[in-house]
Amino acid sequence: MYAFELERPGSVADAVAALGGEAQPLGGGQTLIPTLKARLAMPEKLVSLTGIAEMKGISSEGGGLRIGGATCHADVASGTLASYPALAGLAAQIGDPAVRNRGTIGGSVANNDPSACYPAAALASGATIITSTREVAADEFFRGMFDTALEDGEIITGVRFPVPQRASYQKFAQPASRFALVGVFVAQFAEGVRVAVTGASGDGVFRWAEAEAALSSNFAPEALDGVTADASGMISDLHGSAAYRAHLTAVLTRRAVSQAH
Numbered sequence: 001m002y003a004f005e006l007e008r009p010g011s012v013a014d015a016v017a018a019l020g021g022e023a024q025p026l027g028g029g030q031t032l033i034p035t036l037k038a039r040l041a042m043p044e045k046l047v048s049l050t051g052i053a054e055m056k057g058i059s060s061e062g063g064g065l066r067i068g069g070a071t072c073h074a075d076v077a078s079g080t081l082a083s084y085p086a087l088a089g090l091a092a093q094i095g096d097p098a099v100r101n102r103g104t105i106g107g108s109v110a111n112n113d114p115s116a117c118y119p120a121a122a123l124a125s126g127a128t129i130i131t132s133t134r135e136v137a138a139d140e141f142f143r144g145m146f147d148t149a150l151e152d153g154e155i156i157t158g159v160r161f162p163v164p165q166r167a168s169y170q171k172f173a174q175p176a177s178r179f180a181l182v183g184v185f186v187a188q189f190a191e192g193v194r195v196a197v198t199g200a201s202g203d204g205v206f207r208w209a210e211a212e213a214a215l216s217s218n219f220a221p222e223a224l225d226g227v228t229a230d231a232s233g234m235i236s237d238l239h240g241s242a243a244y245r246a247h248l249t250a251v252l253t254r255r256a257v258s259q260a261h
Contacts, residue, residue, distance in 0.1 A: 004036075004044055004045060004046060005046070006045070006046050007023075007046070008051050009048075009052065010051060010052060010053075012052060012054060012055065012155070012157055018047045020153070021045070022043050023043060024043035025047050025110075026046040026048045027069070027104040027110070028050070028072060028099075028102040030099055030102060031107070049104075050070055055068045055070035055157050055158070056071050057071060058076070058081065063162070063163065064160055064161050065087075065161045066130075066161075068105075068157070069107075069109075069155065069158050069159070070106060071105055071106075072104055072105075073094045073105070077089075077091035077092035084161060086164075086168050086260075089168075089169060090117050090169040091117075093178075094108075095178045105159060106159070109122060109129060109159060110148060112143075112146055112147060112148050112204055112205070113179070113204075114198070114199065114205070115174075115181070116198060116205075117183055118159075119142055119196070119204065120183050120184070120196040120198040121196075122141075122142075122159060122196075123142060123185075123196035123205050124167070124186065124194045124195060124207075125185075125187050126139070126162055126187075126189070127159050127160060127161045127162070128160040131150065131155060131156055132155050135160075136149050142204060144203050145202060145203060145204045146204075147204075162189070165189060165190065166187075166219070167185070167186060167187040167188065167260055168259040169184070169185045169186075170183070170184050170252040170253075170259065171184075171199075171252070172248050174239055179199065181199050181245070182199045182200045182245050182252055183197070183198045183199050183252070184196070184208075184252040186211075186215070186257055186260060188215070188260065193211075193219060194212060197249050199235075200234050200235060200245040201235065202234070208253070210227050211224060211227055219257065220261075221257050221258050224253060224257070228250055229246040229247075229249040229250050230246065231245070231246035234246055
């Protein structure tokens, strides 16, 4: 590590004011702290968001759920999401207990790791990302690997999730990291089905349009017969080839539909 300043603001306004210059926001630190240890980033100041009460908690809002940006994964997984069990189930699969009790939903969404779980839930749910200055639809928020619509000095204060009629998240985890080798979130709404895939593409989370079209016509596993994922652009590494990830995408989507039933 190296010397840096640490501020612990008590409000969103104070956090935004502290984020000038080379300052960087700090959520649960599950990605940022290892990055600092490796000297891959060396900000002069960290602004901790975990002490801001208005950024914590889960509440009902407009027929959906609002989850504060500083809410840890363990709280999302704790069973308080009776109206959206698929989201609670996703949170329960993140990392290990230490990670779930420190990592935050805002930090995960802001980091947009290409194998993270929450971006799939946000995109499949048609969620809205609430920041310190505006609201951004998930379809517009995730732009590519570690890239989002967030601007300098802007922080995620919450995420608003519409609650679908049925949903499921299926994840094939990389055993060491517990990140998704492939993860698929399927959500059925009155107006149609949304399918989001994480872990498979080097560009990060994406919607699988062909599966959405098939399932919107018939929300059943057999509706996916003959529907295959395009392997071009998918990650190929020592954990699995692009073709393997494409195959997993199709398999996990069918499992998600079966479980949602």
